Amino acid sequence: MSYNVLCSFERFRGRERDDRARCAPAAAARLTHNEAQGGWVLLAPERIFKADAIATEILKRCTGEATFAAIVDDLAKTFNAPRDLVLADVSKLLAGLVEKKLLEL
Amino acid sequence: MANSDATTLHKPLGLLAELTHRCPLGCPYCSNPLALDKRADELDTATWMRVFKEAAGLGVLQVHLSGGEPGARRDLVEIASGARDAGLYTNLITSGVGITTRTMRDLWEAGLDHVQVSIQDADAVSADHIAGYKGGFQRKHALAAEAVRLGLMLTVNLVVHRANIERIGAMVDLALALKASRIEIAHVQYYGWALKNRAALMPTREQVERAAAEVEELRLRHKGKIVIDAVVPDYHARFPKPCVGGWGRRSLNVTPSGKVLPCHAAESIPDLEFWNVRDHSLEDIWTSSPAFNAFRGTAFLPEPCASCDRREIDFGGCRCQAFLLTGDARATDPVCHLSPNHGLVAELAEVQEDLAYAYRR
Numbered sequence: 001m002s003y004n005v006l007c008s009f010e011r012f013r014g015r016e017r018d019d020r021a022r023c024a025p026a027a028a029a030r031l032t033h034n035e036a037q038g039g040w041v042l043l044a045p046e047r048i049f050k051a052d053a054i055a056t057e058i059l060k061r062c063t064g065e066a067t068f069a070a071i072v073d074d075l076a077k078t079f080n081a082p083r084d085l086v087l088a089d090v091s092k093l094l095a096g097l098v099e100k101k102l103l104e105l
Numbered sequence: 106m107a108n109s110d111a112t113t114l115h116k117p118l119g120l121l122a123e124l125t126h127r128c129p130l131g132c133p134y135c136s137n138p139l140a141l142d143k144r145a146d147e148l149d150t151a152t153w154m155r156v157f158k159e160a161a162g163l164g165v166l167q168v169h170l171s172g173g174e175p176g177a178r179r180d181l182v183e184i185a186s187g188a189r190d191a192g193l194y195t196n197l198i199t200s201g202v203g204i205t206t207r208t209m210r211d212l213w214e215a216g217l218d219h220v221q222v223s224i225q226d227a228d229a230v231s232a233d234h235i236a237g238y239k240g241g242f243q244r245k246h247a248l249a250a251e252a253v254r255l256g257l258m259l260t261v262n263l264v265v266h267r268a269n270i271e272r273i274g275a276m277v278d279l280a281l282a283l284k285a286s287r288i289e290i291a292h293v294q295y296y297g298w299a300l301k302n303r304a305a306l307m308p309t310r311e312q313v314e315r316a317a318a319e320v321e322e323l324r325l326r327h328k329g330k331i332v333i334d335a336v337v338p339d340y341h342a343r344f345p346k347p348c349v350g351g352w353g354r355r356s357l358n359v360t361p362s363g364k365v366l367p368c369h370a371a372e373s374i375p376d377l378e379f380w381n382v383r384d385h386s387l388e389d390i391w392t393s394s395p396a397f398n399a400f401r402g403t404a405f406l407p408e409p410c411a412s413c414d415r416r417e418i419d420f421g422g423c424r425c426q427a428f429l430l431t432g433d434a435r436a437t438d439p440v441c442h443l444s445p446n447h448g449l450v451a452e453l454a455e456v457q458e459d460l461a462y463a464y465r466r
Binding site for chain 1 (some may be wrong): 115118161162163164166167192194196218219221256257258260286287331334
């Protein structure tokens, strides 16, 4: 058994983005809550991504229904945050998780 | 970097649940102990359910239902369902023999998250010879196909040794044909039955080098299509593997009879006191059992580990291997080229004998 805990998404910056894309956990991945680990975790075989507060808010909206643009709008509104900043956070997180096959577009 | 303190208690992430030691196959590289637990001593369904709940409460996120062959348990579906209800990401590790397509469907309905099937070789005759079981090769195909048809994600596990190391490419092609999403290419690690069969399994250095280059090439060729994870061949490495991510740090293992071990091979170290889930809660065991506290942290490590920059990366390597090869469980894993005993590993890596397999029975 070996676990790759994912933490760095820097290298995925600048990937092409599609505002209409819908994002959901990959076929074998699941978002789950664990009290002892202190929150929400995205799980796939041999891979674990512990979501911080921001990542949790993003991942909870990745249900395959809302589009990328709608998720960004919703987060910006809910947290009264600049859309550009939210967009950067969401892009960075999703690109990294897609690359690691934890999410699917 | 300071030596990590044994009193820093981490939360475990993974639980390996060895539901049974029974298995129709007899693979000579099995890492189960030579003295296998008997059916009469296996934990019952209710106890496994309790263990899963306690595990989730302790922080465990993933459970690997393994064995032996987990399909040998008649209550496998109930057990998987209990793991899922406890909130655990549930992974089935199977030989593919002994689980019917009907059971596979029931497991999927119970919420199983992922299936891992092992294949012994790309060549059917060789595969069945390695497994010591006629017709196993075909039955694995049927099970893998059913899992994929249901929409379950499939990992194919290839255990590599001298008899199949020349066919890694063909085995990867087979995994692709089975529609696997992930391939694990794992060189044999020498514990339990594999240790007993070491000279019959050991590849030559040239084979290992060719295989490493081939795996790199396969990774590039299939990038984006399939994830290939590789486990390096211990005896040919320069640095040791990081003892299950640190002894008593990230994972625990429950044996068929309920003993809780820091790793599946831990019973090879004599005089360790393991506690049983029949007598203690999992939390109590994780926190206080003598076996879990025996090698926590890095403070116990001798030189050259004590002053090594890698001590928080690989924790001095595998405690079991240190014991099996040097007789001292606290020693530097002799796989490390910095170990004073590394010469021994180099010597053993050169021993190839065409012996009949001692099948795991």
